[in-house]
Amino acid sequence: MAVRIRMLESAQREAMAPHAERWAVHALDTTGVDWVDWEDGVRAAYAFSDVRWPGRVLRTASPLALARALFLARVNEQPGDENRALAGLLRQMQFAVDGAIERRFGQPARTAVHRGVFQPVDIVAAADAVESAVAETLASARLFDDPIGTRDSAVATARSLTGRRVHSLSRVVPAEWQTWRLHLGGRGEAAWGAYASFFGEIAGDGMAGSGWRRRAEMVAKAQSAGWWYPSLDFVLVAEPPVMVRTERAAGMPPRLHCATGPAIGWRDGWRLYFWHGTRVPGWVIEEPLVERVHAEANIEVRRCAIEAIGWHEYIAQAGLSLVDTADDPGNPGFDLQLYDLPERVWGTPARVLLATNGSAERDGNRRRYGLPVPSDVSTAVHAAAWTYGLTGDQYLTMNRRT
Structure with missing residues (x-):
């Protein structure tokens, strides 16, 4: 046995x-x-x-x-x-x-x-x-x-x-x-x-x-x-998709994503849009607009749409108020910017930290990205520290992040 x-x-x-x-x-x-x-x-x-x-x-x-x-x-x-x-x-x-x-x-x-x-x-x-x-x-x-x-x-x-x-x-x-x-x-x-x-x-x-x-x-x-x-009377079967677009994060299996169009489609013309693995309405990819972001009820869709617009561009178009700015001690040569985020965007009062990726993308550029942080975070450095689970003093002494 x-x-x-x-x-x-x-x-x-x-x-x-x-x-x-x-x-x-x-x-x-x-x-x-x-x-x-x-x-x-x-x-x-x-x-x-x-x-x-x-x-x-x-x-x-x-x-x-x-x-x-x-x-x-x-x-x-x-x-x-x-x-x-x-x-x-x-x-x-x-x-x-x-x-x-x-x-x-x-x-x-x-x-x-x-x-x-x-x-x-x-x-x-x-x-x-x-x-x-x-x-x-x-x-x-x-x-x-x-x-x-x-x-x-x-x-x-x-x-x-x-x-x-x-x-x-x-x-x-x-x-x-x-x-x-x-x-x-x-x-x-x-x-x-x-x-x-x-x-x-x-x-x-x-x-x-x-x-x-x-x-x-x-x-x-x-x-x-x-x-x-x-069924007892027949078997009905659908064909698999004929088009799939994916991305790969380091060390992870592929996930559905396309920044320029549908990520998966069938031969009959039915197609779905995905942003980094999250299904989104077509407008998020085809025509992401600030007005649509603010009218969207789903928080995840709003987040994806803002990322599709680009946090830097979204902040400029939405006219967000700058709370604080500082040099990024974890990423020398780049700065941190803290903005107020309207409650209608995240569903609760919040702020967003605009930061720069610590490493270059495949095209050699550094991606600017936004990180929502609690509304009571008062400075850009403390906001960056919060995203790492650190105090402001600890973040000031950290080595270069990636």
């Missing part, structure tokens, strides 16, 4: 980062899908759950098109219909793998892999951001407002599902209709594949006869495309 592994060895810990990196790249992969492999995985999930394969697969162009198609085809969760959606049932194969991992590996080992593999890939995949974008679009926009490719894909798919003309093209989806949430995330759920496959690599032969690694491979195949919606 295999010995239960409680703690990871040092070599296994060192292997987590490159393993997460490979799966992070997969999560945002724009290459085509091996549809034979994908169907093998989906069929295996049906078989494991002892559910008849419906024999009918339809593709949509994007997650939004998939959700729209379900609504137009009047697929719903009303009593008598909800058991035809199989997302929960078909996760049984995934749960079986989780159980096998739990029996083979102790809590400390599982926690370490969750932190070192699952979480980094989950952040990169941005599945929650895509799901929230679909939810917001369904609740606030009509099909007519979508890109024409999304409309065409949704309508064609719904017609294939129903065999008839579809209606409700100009109707906002009612809030109580939540059928689309019964999907599986495809590449957006790559974090679980990374987690399970890492254990598969380090398990050795102790579980060779259990079949759990084979099941993990089948789940990964089933999740190798975009969103998919399994």
Whole structure:
């Protein structure tokens, strides 16, 4: 009987980062899908759950098109219909793998892999951001407002599902209709594949006869495309994005970001904007204006928009009041500037410290950036010290920062 592994060895810990990196790249992969492999995985999930394969697969162009198609085809969760959606049932194969991992590996080992593999890939995949974008679009926009490719894909798919003309093209989806949430995330759920496959690599032969690694491979195949919606009657699947733009911070996996346009887009024209990993409205990237910043309700969006404008430019355009200025003792040759920040910007009274990065960017320039600080910080030096958790006197004696 295999010995239960409680703690990871040092070599296994060192292997987590490159393993997460490979799966992070997969999560945002724009290459085509091996549809034979994908169907093998989906069929295996049906078989494991002892559910008849419906024999009918339809593709949509994007997650939004998939959700729209379900609504137009009047697929719903009303009593008598909800058991035809199989997302929960078909996760049984995934749960079986989780159980096998739990029996083979102790809590400390599982926690370490969750932190070192699952979480980094989950952040990169941005599945929650895509799901929230679909939810917001369904609740606030009509099909007519979508890109024409999304409309065409949704309508064609719904017609294939129903065999008839579809209606409700100009109707906002009612809030109580939540059928689309019964999907599986495809590449957006790559974090679980990374987690399970890492254990598969380090398990050795102790579980060779259990079949759990084979099941993990089948789940990964089933999740190798975009969103998919399994039911007793059909399988609806969305294609993965065709365009992804990312950035890399030192020592970190890639994250969605583009300062000049959308960061992720599908072939039907649906696209989303990200600023350093945070999803933002298109205006933040395309037309960031001070007036829009001050009218924006979401604090994170306001922060991203100010960064897109540039703190130095924002301060000038917004006419912020200068409170104090001083030479930066942690960055010789550059100064610190402390400004009052209007309460409407951050939601509470605050000030902002304008400072210069301690090291040059790739283009050789030093980036000016703003750091919000409490409203009772009275001097620029004390504000800089506060950002480091230091006193003003301690900051005055620190070495050059980076």
